[in-house]
Amino acid sequence: MTAIGPFEVGLLGLLAFFFGLDYIWVTPLGIWRPVVAGTITGILLGDPLTGLLVGSLLEFVFAGLFTIGGGTVPEAATGTIASVVVAVVTGLKPEAAVPLAIPVAVLTMNIEIVVRSFDAVFTHWADREIERGNYGMIPIINILGAVPWGLSRAIPIWLFVGALAINPPAVKAAIDALQVVYIGPFVIKFWDAMAVAGAVLPALGAAILMKLMISRRNVMFFILGFALAAYLKLSLLAIALIAGSIIFAIYYFIHRETLETQLSTTTAPPAGKATTKDFIRWFGVSWFIQSSWNYERMMGTGFAHGMLDIEKKLRKDPEELKAWMRLHNEFYNTEPHIHNAIYGMTISLEEQGADPDTIRGIKTALMGPFAGLGDSLIWFTILPIAFLIGASLGVHGNILGPVVALLIWIPVSWAIKYYSLVYGYKYGLSLAEVLKGDVLKIFREGIAAFAMAMVGGIAATYVRATTPIVLAQYGGQAIKLQPVLDQLMPSLLPLLFTLYAYWLIKTKGYSYGKAVIILFLTAFVLALIGVLG
Structure with missing residues (x-):
């Protein structure tokens, strides 16, 4: 049993x-x-393998959960820390520790809701500093807006791990007491059932991605991904390469004329004065676009932060500078990577002499469509696929899993964010017209199809459900149900649980919180009565 003291409590909260x-x-x-x-x-607690296994399993549970617009979802990182701590301190199976992440993740979600309201304080502070002409405070105010977000994660961990650290032996004894519970004639193996239920919970992550992306146009790609995993036992990386190549070829050759026509007619406006050094500086500032995100203005203060240096160069009249900074501190919200295209357009158009109404109109008109494109591309395709590929290695104890995930995520996401800025600046409204037209529709359909192929692979491989039911005894040998199901279709039970989770979310309209409870209880009870094992 690993000891947890005040130092570890403070370190984990930090x-x-x-x-x-x-x-x-x-x-x-x-x-x-x-x-x-x-x-x-796990590394901080001296047990990296347990941390890797628990984190990898939870990656599948939280796949597809990301906040867009003003929504909130259970927070993955705090739930992960809590589950790893319990598993390391008590020696609990990683699968059994997985469900314990949900209560802490939900607590963090509710604290985050408070933060989303409170951070309007920073936007109003920025308003006052703009009126005073004290523009140098805007970057400080915007960055300080991130502190409550950090605390919304630290506080639940300090509370949870602090409570655990008060008497670790008592926690260990309570968990051991639940290993086997006798209720009348029934023997209940509580933590074994928890482990079975935890292994089924990744169905919820797959179902969430299905709800967001599946359609009649791409359901066959879900079947493709499922078949590649279930029948050929291919890894997620192999499925990504095969399905991605097929989808790219299909969409390119079907829509080749449309793509080539629109892209070839896109011309750049007169070249601006920006240098590579300028782009790198703007790119660095753009990471803080939602630092002080709040329900009232959302990314408004972040946009003002990003435009400050540009406006100082362009506006020599103090009142004109003040008017432009007021404009940029207004309501604004879009996907923060593709935001850089709007950011680049705004800089370029202002350098060409665009008036405030034009800039306000462009931001208002583009932030919705670009949010749809960015959310589909970044948060519901690239991010889950990158980290699920890493988790697919991690569940087998391969410490390279997290490394592989980061080697996919960081270069790809940084490149999208950087080149969105560069091409937004260089092509301006011409790029906007392309992205709002048929190219956007084709592109979104293609990435949705790719995502569905990956979800099919996840359902077949990482939703783990088998049955120990014995149908009959024949000639001294047990005839088990699971081999019969495997002959009908490999990974049939994982598929059924994935479709069940999808039904809960999509058809029944249950929230994530309610759906995870129902799915967990279903698997837990089936494990207790011996249907799953």
Whole structure:
């Protein structure tokens, strides 16, 4: 049993704080994702393997859960830290520790709701400093807005791990007492059933991605991914390569004329004066776009922060500068990577002399469509696929899992964010017209199809459900149900649980919180009565 003292409590809370900063600063590192967060937590506690296993399993549970617009979802990093701590301190099976992440993740979600309201304080503070002409305070105010987000992660961990640290032997004894419970004639193996239920919970992550992306146009790609995993036993990386190649070829050759026509007619406006050094500086500032995100203005103060240096160069009249900074501190919200295209357009158009109404109109018109494109591309395709590929290695104890996830996520997400800025600046409204037209529709359909192929692979491989039921005894040998099901279709039970989770979310309209409880209880009870095992 690993001891947890005040030092470890403080350190884990600080770790959660930095996970919160990584999250609100647009995930430049990706360390808050479960497969990475769990491994780091395990390293700090002296048991990296347990951290890796728990984090990898939770990556599948939290796949597809990300806040868009003003929504909130259970927070993955704090739930991961809590589960790893319990598993390390008590020796609990990683699968059995997985369900314990949900209560802490939900607690963090509710604290985050408070933060989303409170952070309007920073926006109003920025308003006052703009009126005073004290523009140098805007970057400070915006960055300080991230502190409550970090605390929203640290506080639940300090509470949870602090309570656990008061008497670890008592916690261990309570868990051991539940290993085998006798209720009348029934023998209940509580933690074994918890482990079975935990292994089924990844069905919920797959179902969430299905709800967001599946359609009649791409359901066959879900079947493709499922078949590649269930029948050929291919890894997620192999499925990504095969399905991605097929989908790219299909969409390119079907829509080749449309793509080539629209892209070839896109011309750049007169070249601006920006240098590579300028782009790098703007790119660095753009990571803070949602640092002080709040329900009232959302990314408004972050946009003002990003435009400050540009406006200082362009506006020599103090009143004109004040008017432009007021404009940029207004309501604004879009996907924070593709935001850079709007950011680049705004800089370029202002350099060409665009008036405030034009800039306000462009921001208002583009932030919705670009949010849809960015959310589909970044948060519901690239991020889950990168970290699920890493988790697919991690569940087998391969410590390279988190490394592989970060080697996919960081270069790809940084490149999208950087080149969105560059091409937004160079092509301006011409790029906007392309992205709002048929190219956007084709592109979104293609990435949705790719995501569905990956979800099919996840359902077949990482939703783990088998049955120990014995149908009959024949000639001294037991005839078991599971081999019969495997002959009908490999991974049939995982598929059924995935479809069941999808039915709960999509057809019944249950929230994530309610759906996870129902799915967990279903698997838990079936394990207790011997149907699953």
